[in-house]
Amino acid sequence: MATATKTPAKWETLPAKQQPTYEDEAEVRAVTDELKSLPGLVDPNDTDRLLAKLAKVAEGKGFILQAGNCAEEFGTPIAKLTNLIKIILQMTMVLLWGGGMEIVKLVRGAGQYAKPRSADTDKSGRKSYRGDMVNGLEETDEARRHDPQRLLTAYRESRATWAEIRRLTTGGMADLRWIHNWNLEFVANTRQGRLYEKVAGIIDQAISFMEACGVDVRGMSATQVAEVFTSHEALVLAYEGALLRNGYDSSAHYLWIGERTRQLDHAHVEFFRHVRNPVGIKVGPGTTPEEIRAYCRLLNPHNIPGKLVFVSRMGATNIDRVLPELMRAAAETGCPVIWQCDPMHGNTIESVSGFKTRRIKSIKREIKGFFRACAITGTHPGGVHLELTGDDVTECLGGHQDIQDADLHREYTTACDPRLNAGQSLQIAFYVAKLLRQHRQNLTLAA
Numbered sequence: 001m002a003t004a005t006k007t008p009a010k011w012e013t014l015p016a017k018q019q020p021t022y023e024d025e026a027e028v029r030a031v032t033d034e035l036k037s038l039p040g041l042v043d044p045n046d047t048d049r050l051l052a053k054l055a056k057v058a059e060g061k062g063f064i065l066q067a068g069n070c071a072e073e074f075g076t077p078i079a080k081l082t083n084l085i086k087i088i089l090q091m092t093m094v095l096l097w098g099g100g101m102e103i104v105k106l107v108r109g110a111g112q113y114a115k116p117r118s119a120d121t122d123k124s125g126r127k128s129y130r131g132d133m134v135n136g137l138e139e140t141d142e143a144r145r146h147d148p149q150r151l152l153t154a155y156r157e158s159r160a161t162w163a164e165i166r167r168l169t170t171g172g173m174a175d176l177r178w179i180h181n182w183n184l185e186f187v188a189n190t191r192q193g194r195l196y197e198k199v200a201g202i203i204d205q206a207i208s209f210m211e212a213c214g215v216d217v218r219g220m221s222a223t224q225v226a227e228v229f230t231s232h233e234a235l236v237l238a239y240e241g242a243l244l245r246n247g248y249d250s251s252a253h254y255l256w257i258g259e260r261t262r263q264l265d266h267a268h269v270e271f272f273r274h275v276r277n278p279v280g281i282k283v284g285p286g287t288t289p290e291e292i293r294a295y296c297r298l299l300n301p302h303n304i305p306g307k308l309v310f311v312s313r314m315g316a317t318n319i320d321r322v323l324p325e326l327m328r329a330a331a332e333t334g335c336p337v338i339w340q341c342d343p344m345h346g347n348t349i350e351s352v353s354g355f356k357t358r359r360i361k362s363i364k365r366e367i368k369g370f371f372r373a374c375a376i377t378g379t380h381p382g383g384v385h386l387e388l389t390g391d392d393v394t395e396c397l398g399g400h401q402d403i404q405d406a407d408l409h410r411e412y413t414t415a416c417d418p419r420l421n422a423g424q425s426l427q428i429a430f431y432v433a434k435l436l437r438q439h440r441q442n443l444t445l446a447a
């Protein structure tokens with residue numbers, strides 16, 4: 001039977017950067033047809049609930065903690081996923097305690113399998129690794145071939161990972177009375193671990209108090225405090241397009257457009273004009289106020305609070321110069337956007353020993369610059385976006401163990417960008433909590 005050829009959507013006709021180059025178009029079509037026949041990966045009701053939570057963030061009544069791997073890998077062992085969820089829950093407690101507002105949790109995971117790359121080939125001359133959705137990390141020509149079957153594997157892996165995350169965040173581990181057990185063994189005896197224990201102790205007392213008053217804290221905690229949503233960079237449009245269901249991109253609750261694919265007249269921006277999910281745009285130091293206004297107009301024409309998030313990734317040395325003007329441009333449009341700080345991607349350097357790394361000092365400096373830009377423009381600091389792991393890796397310089405250049409090789413296991421380890425993550429959480437508290441105090445004083 002001849003199938004009627006469908007008129008392509010406008011985004012399918014526009015140029016798109018950073019897409020895989022497949023050899024066999026018929027195979028790609030067969031794969032995307034199969035993806036289209038499968039159920040959506042997330043429930044649109046959950047996506048709507050996230051949007052409602054983000055609306056509160058846009059009003060200044062919440063804060064986003066978005067965290068996870070730079071590049072998630074297929075077949076992630078359950079222990080690694082558990083550690084990731086534990087560190088996210090620990091950081092949530094620190095931010096709740098310090099910030100005093102709802103923390104909306106987005107995991108960079110259950111779909112974070114595609115990577116934009118600045119070069120098409122790596123040092124060995126092979127095709128660059130572009131994430132498990134596209135090719136393999138292994139250094140062989142065969143592994144680096146762009147394989148359309150990986151789109152189907154990405155779907156199945158996302159599904160399994162999301163089921164596991166849900167199990168972890170709704171089961172016993174997420175019970176608030178377990179907060180001491182979230183402290184990972186290798187952090188417990190560090191300064192950060194001890195500080196966390198203090199916070200956990202204060203929360204314990206609060207729980208006992210509430211329970212003595214007859215409030216069912218146990219029932220509330222799993223659904224409210226531990227609830228996480230999924231997010232990833234919407235990069236490979238063949239995949240995202242095949243997972244459109246009833247106006248939602250069902251591959252995740254929240255998606256973002258990367259710094260390298262945010263061209264106003266290209267396919268990624270056009271794609272998200274017709275999608276109901278909340279969407280982020282990474283904005284680097286080259287972003288202009290005109291672009292900010294255009295994103296507001298194109299991606300949130302009906303001024304829905306929480307629908308559009310600008311993810312500032314300027315670099316510690318650029319943020320003071322660039323960000324305030326962009327925040328003002330957004331405010332002038334009247335569009336209720338969220339500003340979130342990604343202090344990772346503008347601060348990547350190559351170490352003397354040849355590793356891609358980031359200094360904790362630069363990360364902190366960028367976070368501080370972000371809060372400063374918020375203060376001087378009257379913008380709500382809406383969240384942070386971090387690359388981290390719950391494991392004890394040595395990928396970023398400095399922090400509680402004072403990791404040096406010569407230490408990086410010890411446990412450098414990332415598939416792409418350098419991540420904070422569990423202790424460094426807690427350190428950043430305490431730092432953000434302090435700045436958030438100061439920001440709120442200053443608002444109160446000014447009122």
Ligand code: PEP
Pocket residue numbers: 070116233257258259260282313345417
């Ligand atoms: C990322 O988030 O891993 C990434 C590639 O970021 P950016 O688009 O900001 O460079």
Ligand code: MN
Pocket residue numbers: 070071345387416417
């Ligand atoms: Mn990254």
